[in-house]
Amino acid sequence: MLLIFMFACIGVQLFKGRLYACSDISKTTEAECKGEYVEFEDNTFNKPVLRERSWQNNDFNYDTVHGAMLSLFVVATFEGxxxxxxxxxxxxxxxxxxxxxxxxGVSLFYIAYIIVIAFFMMNIFVGFVIVTFQEQGEMEYKNCELDKNQRQCLEYALKAKPIPRYMPSNPWQYRVWLVVNSPYFEYFMLGLILLNTLFQHDQQIPNLTTLLGYLNVVFTTLFTIEMVFKMVAFKPKHYFQDPWNTFDFIVVVGSIADLFADSKDNNLSIKVSFFRLFRVLRLVKLLSRGEGIRTLLWTFVKSIRALPYVAMLILLLFFIYGVVGMQMFGTIQPLETTMINENNNFKSFFQSMLLLFRCMTGEAWQEIMLASVAEHKEKQRLFDTYIAKKFSCGSNFAYVYFISFYMFCAFLIINLFVAVIMDNFDYLTRDWSILGPHHLDEFARIWAEYDHDAKATARLWPTLSTQSS
Known part of the structure; x- marks a missing residue:
């Protein structure tokens, strides 16, 4: 705030009284801006309108310190x-x-302001929110001797259950089981997924379309064979216990339906493009591979748990500001020449929520604020009409309303999402030598290779003897 005040004082010295302009662009001074002029509405010569010249100030100006601070705040939001x-x-x-x-040369003033305030100070504020969030999260366990990693590992251990690993006793079935569990088979299928994705193309020549049609049949057949092999190796009961196998089954069935839909052309009521989504869904399986991807997925899963609390806070803020907006600005006459129009207003609670969501994203929020102010120049000409139709011109309370809402949402609450994600991501990547709960899933999977019956015990002596030999 102090830095904005300093820049505002500089702005007053540079631009005070210099952002005025005549409504008739042919006049350049206040002395010349007298009398009337002809204006053509809708840029057509068929609708000449006689208007009185007026010497108008810019909506955002530097005539006063508080006006300069408002203008600079809008600049800091990168809107307009x-x-x-x-x-x-x-x-x-x-x-x-x-x-x-x-x-x-005055452009250097704006460049310096954006670098200092928008790039540095705003991000420092975001960092302050993140640090405060992390400190408050640790305050709950200040009397606990266990650190965050130990607490989460203990929680995982208490909730974890042994994973049964099916191993067939039939010799032929066992051979198939060895094939589908080998890393080479898995790499081969992942390679097929990548190849199948590369062969998706739009606006291609007819010969290429025919070729890709045959290749799609080949890929779908290979994925179907993979599914059949796994069903033979694991039996249906154990096959569907793995969520990834269930996902593969859905994708294969959808791909077969895609082939059937292609053969029937457009005679089906369901669009063919729907079934083609199953081809792309095969890429989802790649998300389970790679340490970096698993870390990102774990961060997303951990962060999504805090989403309901932040969402409830946002909904509460939206509800309060939505009701206040309906009371203060619900009777503003919608004008197509302003941002308060038929599609963007406070007439109903639903429209208020949509407008506030737009303001939260920063899309032309300052123009919506100006359209809600009583002194807006577009409304002065229609003041008598407003009174007759019981419409209002808005209120100067709009400045406090929109600025406070934008600060709460864009600078504080939205950054809570960033704080949650940064807290989890920093925890997961802080030290790879420290085992955490995100490593325990891999441990449980490897443990299941030696504890097929999920008895929570494993005989490691034969394995160690074999490895040592």
């Missing part, structure tokens, strides 16, 4: 700041309208 930049460059002197590229 190029327009203010170019108007500042064209500013010439007080009581004088814009002059093209009159002071190009």
């Amino acid at each position: 700041w190029p327009s203010l930049l170019y108007k500042s460059i064209d500013s010439w002197s007080e009581d004088h309208g814009p002059k093209y590229m009159a002071r190009s």
Whole structure:
């Protein structure tokens, strides 16, 4: 805030009274901006309208310190700041309208402000939110002797159950079981998935379409053979106990339906493009491979648990601001020339929530704020009409309303998502030599290779003897 105040004082010295312009662009000074002029509506010469000239200030200006701070706050949000930049460059002197590229050097003011405030200070604020979030998370366990890693490992151990590993007794079935469990078979199938993905193409020549059709049949046949082999090796009961096998089964069935839909052309009521999604879904299986990908997935799973709490906080904030917005701005007359229009207003609770969600993303939030202010120049001409139709022109409370909402959402609550993700990701990648709960899934899988009956015991002496020999 102090830095913004300092930049605002500099902005007042540079641009005070210099962002005015005449409504008639042919006039460049306040003395010339008198009388009336003809304006053509909708850029057509068939609709001439006689209007009175007025000497108008820019919506965001530097005439006062608080006005300059508002303008700089909008610049820090990266919304509409190029327009203010170019108007500042064209500013010439007080009581004088814009002059093209009159002071190009003032662009350094905006560049310095964005680097210092938007790039550095805003990110420092995000870091402060993350550090505070982590400290508050540890405060709950300040009297516990176990650290975070030990607590999560203990929680995992208490909830974990042994994984039964099926091994067939039939000799022929055992041979198939060895094949489907070998790493070479797995690498071969992953290679097929990548090849099948590479052969997806759009707007191709007819000959290539025919070739890819045959290749799709080949790939689907190979994936079906893989499914059959695994069913023979594990038997259906044990096959469907693995979620990845169930996923493979769904993808194969969908791929077969895709072939059937292609053979029937467009005679089916269900679109063929729906079944083609199953070809792409084969790539999901690649997510289970690779240490880095597993770390990202674990981070996502751990972070998604905190999502309901942050979402409830956002919904509470939206509800409060939505109700206040309906009371304060619900009677504003929608105008197509402003951001409060038929599609973007506070007339109903649902529309208020949509408008607030748009403001949270930062999309033209400052224009919505200006359209909700009573002094908006578009409303002055229609003031008498508003009174007759019981519409309001808005309220200056819009400044407090929208700025506070944007600060709460964009700078604070949304960064809670970042704080949760950073906390989990930093914990997972802090020291690879420290075992954590994200390693225990791999441990349970390897343990199951020596504990086929899931008795929570394993005889390691024969294995160690074999390895030592």
